[in-house]
Amino acid sequence: MIKGNLGKIQVGDEFPTPIVGVVNLSPASFYKGSIASTNQDLEKVVLKMIDEGVNCLDIGAQSTRPIQIYGGEGRVNEIQEKEIVGKSLEVVLDIMKSYEGVEISVDTTRGSVAESALKKDIRIINDISGFKKDEKMASLIADYDAHAIVMAAKKEPGDVYTIDEVLHELKLSVNIGLNSGIKKDRMIIDPGIGSWEARDYYHDYSLIRNLEEFRVLNKPIYIGISRKTSIGKILNDAPPEERLFGSIGATIVAILNGAHIVRTHDVKPTLEAIRVAETILNFDKYFSKNLSK
Numbered sequence: 279m280i281k282g283n284l285g286k287i288q289v290g291d292e293f294p295t296p297i298v299g300v301v302n303l304s305p306a307s308f309y310k311g312s313i314a315s316t317n318q319d320l321e322k323v324v325l326k327m328i329d330e331g332v333n334c335l336d337i338g339a340q341s342t343r344p345i346q347i348y349g350g351e352g353r354v355n356e357i358q359e360k361e362i363v364g365k366s367l368e369v370v371l372d373i374m375k376s377y378e379g380v381e382i383s384v385d386t387t388r389g390s391v392a393e394s395a396l397k398k399d400i401r402i403i404n405d406i407s408g409f410k411k412d413e414k415m416a417s418l419i420a421d422y423d424a425h426a427i428v429m430a431a432k433k434e435p436g437d438v439y440t441i442d443e444v445l446h447e448l449k450l451s452v453n454i455g456l457n458s459g460i461k462k463d464r465m466i467i468d469p470g471i472g473s474w475e476a477r478d479y480y481h482d483y484s485l486i487r488n489l490e491e492f493r494v495l496n497k498p499i500y501i502g503i504s505r506k507t508s509i510g511k512i513l514n515d516a517p518p519e520e521r522l523f524g525s526i527g528a529t530i531v532a533i534l535n536g537a538h539i540v541r542t543h544d545v546k547p548t549l550e551a552i553r554v555a556e557t558i559l560n561f562d563k564y565f566s567k568n569l570s571k
Contacts, residue, residue, distance in 0.1 A: 280538070282463045282498045285381035285402050285425055287333055289466070289498040289538050294556060296333035297549050298383070298541040300504065301370075303339040303362050304354065317369050324373050328380055330546035336404055337370065338385030339363045360391045367398050383427065387435075389414040396422040403427070406435040406470070408451035409458075420459030427500050428455065429468040436470065436477050441488050444469050445495075452495055466539065467492060468500040473507040482508035486528060489535040502541035503528045504548070526551045534559075 281290030314320035339362035383402035384395040389412040392403045406429040409416040428451040430444040469485045509524040510516045542548040
């Protein structure tokens, strides 16, 4: 039985699937509809996601959109990323004073950015390099007794392709975390859906189809499919703005195959689809008394 924690949220086989809302601070992000470029935009996005039932907000200032598809403009340096995240967290944390139960994660591969967030009492770091880009990252998270989402990577996101490679790198990341002192119930694994720099779209479908392979790590599985290139490829090269329904379809299949946590740009439609799917999957739990009448 797989179980763990995403901040204060219990996650795993026996728990409802939490929804993580994508909050993009970078104007270079591939899906323009998700970008919060001003404090007013940020407040609007956060309040909307909370109203729609989000469980965790994932805040990131560095775009990792595939350069080969969208170009490389808009990347920010370490100082810029730290400043953008810091100012945005002030806005989000002020909003959170009026709400309970919604967690915040910071999406970064840089230890200095993570540390600045941890100092503000953020307790979840989403490192898409799996502790491989900044060797201080895992120790920092351990020092603050925090939680980590680790994505499969040798060093850069998207530099692994096959199921065996992804599993191998995730094992290494988990071991780095454990050896650095991160508690075993505070690590979540992400197989890394996305075209990234050299991957092709069919690698994503292989990962979704074979998510159960990652259960051997005994860690909750985090999946981010929302509006990604692989969805568009199947839909006649549809742009990100036209990938919602395809994203939801792939997300439901991912849950059927073992995903425990879903990261999305679209909280309400994704949450509603997941709750209906979970009700069907747990039919006996919800309806056994009705059938006995």
